[in-house]
Amino acid sequence: MIARGVLLLPALLAPLAALAAALKVTLIVPADDARLERTRTERAYLGHAGGPAQDGLKVALDEARFELDAANASIVAETKAVATRDAARTAAQQAERSGAVALITDLDPESTLAVADAVQIPVLNVGLADDALRERDCRANLWHLLPSERMRADALAQALVARKWSSVLLLTGSHAQDAPRGRAAQAALLRYGLKVVTTRSFKLSADPRERELANPLLLTGGGLAYDAVWVVDSDGEFARALPYRTALPRPVVGDAGMAALAWHAQFDRFGAPQVVRRFAKASGRSMTAHDWSAWMAGRAVVAAVLAAPNGPAAARSRVLAAQELDGSKGVKLSFRAWDGQLRQPLVLTDGQAVLGLAPVDGVLHPKNVLDTLGADAPEKLCRARTP
Amino acid sequence: MKTRFVALAWVATAAAAQPTVWVSSEKDHALTVIDAATLAVQATIATCKRPRHMRLLPGDRQLLVACGESHAADLIDVATRRSVRRVPLGDDPEAFDLSPDGKTLYVTNEDDGTLGFVDLASGRMLQQVPVGKEPEGVLVSADGRTVYVTSEVANMVHVIDVASAKVVHNIKVGKRPRRMALTPDGRELWVTNELDASVSVISTKDRVATHTLVFALPGARAQDITPVGIVMTRDGQRAFVGLGRANHVAFVDVAQRKVTQLVLAGKRAWNVALDKAELRLYVVNGLSDDMTVIDVAAAKALKTVPVGRVPYQAVVID
Numbered sequence: 144m145i146a147r148g149v150l151l152l153p154a155l156l157a158p159l160a161a162l163a164a165a166l167k168v169t170l171i172v173p174a175d176d177a178r179l180e181r182t183r184t185e186r187a188y189l190g191h192a193g194g195p196a197q198d199g200l201k202v203a204l205d206e207a208r209f210e211l212d213a214a215n216a217s218i219v220a221e222t223k224a225v226a227t228r229d230a231a232r233t234a235a236q237q238a239e240r241s242g243a244v245a246l247i248t249d250l251d252p253e254s255t256l257a258v259a260d261a262v263q264i265p266v267l268n269v270g271l272a273d274d275a276l277r278e279r280d281c282r283a284n285l286w287h288l289l290p291s292e293r294m295r296a297d298a299l300a301q302a303l304v305a306r307k308w309s310s311v312l313l314l315t316g317s318h319a320q321d322a323p324r325g326r327a328a329q330a331a332l333l334r335y336g337l338k339v340v341t342t343r344s345f346k347l348s349a350d351p352r353e354r355e356l357a358n359p360l361l362l363t364g365g366g367l368a369y370d371a372v373w374v375v376d377s378d379g380e381f382a383r384a385l386p387y388r389t390a391l392p393r394p395v396v397g398d399a400g401m402a403a404l405a406w407h408a409q410f411d412r413f414g415a416p417q418v419v420r421r422f423a424k425a426s427g428r429s430m431t432a433h434d435w436s437a438w439m440a441g442r443a444v445v446a447a448v449l450a451a452p453n454g455p456a457a458a459r460s461r462v463l464a465a466q467e468l469d470g471s472k473g474v475k476l477s478f479r480a481w482d483g484q485l486r487q488p489l490v491l492t493d494g495q496a497v498l499g500l501a502p503v504d505g506v507l508h509p510k511n512v513l514d515t516l517g518a519d520a521p522e523k524l525c526r527a528r529t530p
Numbered sequence: 531m532k533t534r535f536v537a538l539a540w541v542a543t544a545a546a547a548q549p550t551v552w553v554s555s556e557k558d559h560a561l562t563v564i565d566a567a568t569l570a571v572q573a574t575i576a577t578c579k580r581p582r583h584m585r586l587l588p589g590d591r592q593l594l595v596a597c598g599e600s601h602a603a604d605l606i607d608v609a610t611r612r613s614v615r616r617v618p619l620g621d622d623p624e625a626f627d628l629s630p631d632g633k634t635l636y637v638t639n640e641d642d643g644t645l646g647f648v649d650l651a652s653g654r655m656l657q658q659v660p661v662g663k664e665p666e667g668v669l670v671s672a673d674g675r676t677v678y679v680t681s682e683v684a685n686m687v688h689v690i691d692v693a694s695a696k697v698v699h700n701i702k703v704g705k706r707p708r709r710m711a712l713t714p715d716g717r718e719l720w721v722t723n724e725l726d727a728s729v730s731v732i733s734t735k736d737r738v739a740t741h742t743l744v745f746a747l748p749g750a751r752a753q754d755i756t757p758v759g760i761v762m763t764r765d766g767q768r769a770f771v772g773l774g775r776a777n778h779v780a781f782v783d784v785a786q787r788k789v790t791q792l793v794l795a796g797k798r799a800w801n802v803a804l805d806k807a808e809l810r811l812y813v814v815n816g817l818s819d820d821m822t823v824i825d826v827a828a829a830k831a832l833k834t835v836p837v838g839r840v841p842y843q844a845v846v847i848d
Contacts, residue, residue: 205685206643206663207683208688209643209661209662209681209686210662210685213684213700213702246749264602317651406547413708414664417640417641417663417664420641420729421641467705469724469725473756473775474754474756474775475705511751513753
């Protein structure tokens with residue numbers, strides 16, 4: 144069932160819309176998004192969503208008005224909130240039938256795949272970092288704006304290599320996402336020749352017999368020697384309080400301490416402060432990595448429309464896949480043909496400052512250094528896209 | 531008291547006599563003054579917040595510094611190195627140019643996405659013309675009738691008619707257009723495209739990009755070539771383009787539209803400035819917090835001088 148229908152963003156209707164070819168983009172979001180409950184968003188955990196994806200999309204479409212007007216085109220955004228996978232599928236089909244240029248999804252993995260399978264038009268995922276969606280569950284029409292878990296893990300591993308912090312204590316939690324994310328961390332550590340001293344599990348539990356599983360001193364002590372603690376905590380509560388509570392005076396990375404993210408509001412290069420300010424003005428909040436990916440999805444759609452404003456849908460889809468995008472990160476960004484992931488530099492941050500960028504200086508790649516983050520072409524992990 | 535006065539007077543004379551290079555530093559709210567002869571740092575001058583674009587007023591006695599976070603320009607007396615007054619420039623001013631008579635200032639207001647017309651004497655905002663988001667470079671035609679503005683987000687050069695204060699034309703260029711230079715005959719407008727590793731050459735008469743000069747560099751990838759700064763010699767024969775993260779400056783034959791030399795500078799070599807004699811090129815390096823001094827004839831870096839944090843632009847006072 145489609146929950147509470149269609150939210151039109153009236154501000155996006157340019158005055159010239161009647162004259163120009165008004166194209167549509169549909170954003171499909173969860174009806175009751177647990178990530179956006181006030182008690183979650185106000186904690187502002189590193190790498191978590193800070194607000195609705197509409198906000199970033201709106202900024203992207205608003206700022207494109209000059210270019211769209213010049214091309215005599217306009218884009219209307221509609222948002223559909225869906226409660227189930229079936230509702231997501233129905234919403235996607237309706238949007239495609241009514242001529243949407245592209246779909247933007249901020250859904251769970253199953254609903255995202257249901258949407259991608261239901262339509263021919265491009266589907267832009269802005270909220271999921273799951274590697275599976277870029278690998279075994281990939282789709283030819285599914286594109287990813289948010290960096291994958293593997294990209295984030297590679298970025299952190301590179302930062303550790305650059306600092307010569309080569310032995311790592313890995314702590315993983317019991318959230319459903321923690322197991323695959325822990326594997327991504329281990330794979331990245333292995334790829335960059337870093338040593339995992341040991342892996343330990345933590346747990347925040349109501350059972351007093353499990354109390355020791357949440358004790359930072361016990362988890363990081365016991366005669367272990369390590370250069371850094373890498374914590375995988377998709378929930379965020381345990382990781383947040385881990386820095387400065389380790390048995391050894393060592394830095395924490397991962398989901399607290401230093402994290403690798405698509406974006407941070409304190410990024411002050413390459414025009415980023417202007418983007419952050421435009422976003423804050425429009426939405427009244429700080430721009431997170433999720434907001435950046437929603438904004439980028441809007442920019443990708445705008446660029447496709449500008450390249451082929453009157454052309455057939457297939458032409459726009461082709462352009463969308465092939466174009467180079469400006470994401471205010473200092474280099475051109477583009478989609479990887481082999482898994483649909485937007486290649487991009489990542490920001491290394493402790494939540495206060497931007498500590499650096501990845502790929503780090505000195506990391507090399509035969510074609511594009513951005514492809515040192517995430518799955519590379521020769522791995523052929525996505526069969527739907529392997530020719 | 532007396533000694534202090536004498537010392538000041540001496541500084542003033544010395545400054546007027548010796549050529550200097552002034553570099554704005556975005557993060558230090560300061561300018562670094564470098565002796566052009568010895569290349570030693572002479573002074574650090576406090577100015578308004580986040581100083582970026584600078585230029586001399588006609589007569590070369592006063593330097594105007596646009597400050598993004600002060601929403602104003604600082605007018606600095608070159609001889610005394612002191613601020614004379616502030617000129618309000620609207621929200622987040624980035625770059626500016628002056629009318630040929632030096633009375634009107636055209637400034638890009640990055641946050642609002644406007645080009646402001648400011649009366650320099652009164653500091654009054656006369657007009658605000660909406661343009662594409664993140665407007666950057668501003669250039670006034672020699673006759674003063676037209677202002678060219680780049681928009682980094684809209685990927686176009688806006689042609690603004692001064693008399694009507696309206697955008698009369700939009701010229702599509704490459705990705706993230708930044709800075710511009712006009713040939714002395716006014717026929718060609720050269721625009722750097724930061725994310726396309728190129729310069730668009732616009733015919734000012736036809737208002738269309740007629741050529742694209744794409745930069746290539748042995749050992750560097752296209753995505754690392756991010757041109758920003760551009761300056762042309764007075765005779766219009768050569769242009770110098772800072773290639774950003776490719777850490778080089780390109781020497782360009784303007785008529786041939788060909789790169790003749792590539793000179794290594796610092797990290798993110800962006801804005802560039804020439805001295806009056808056009809013997810030396812000064813390149814500010816945004817990521818290594820220094821400035822590379824290049825011998826133009828030899829096409830070789832002479833020295834790299836440390837300056838303030840995140841240097842933005844250099845102005846030669848000689």
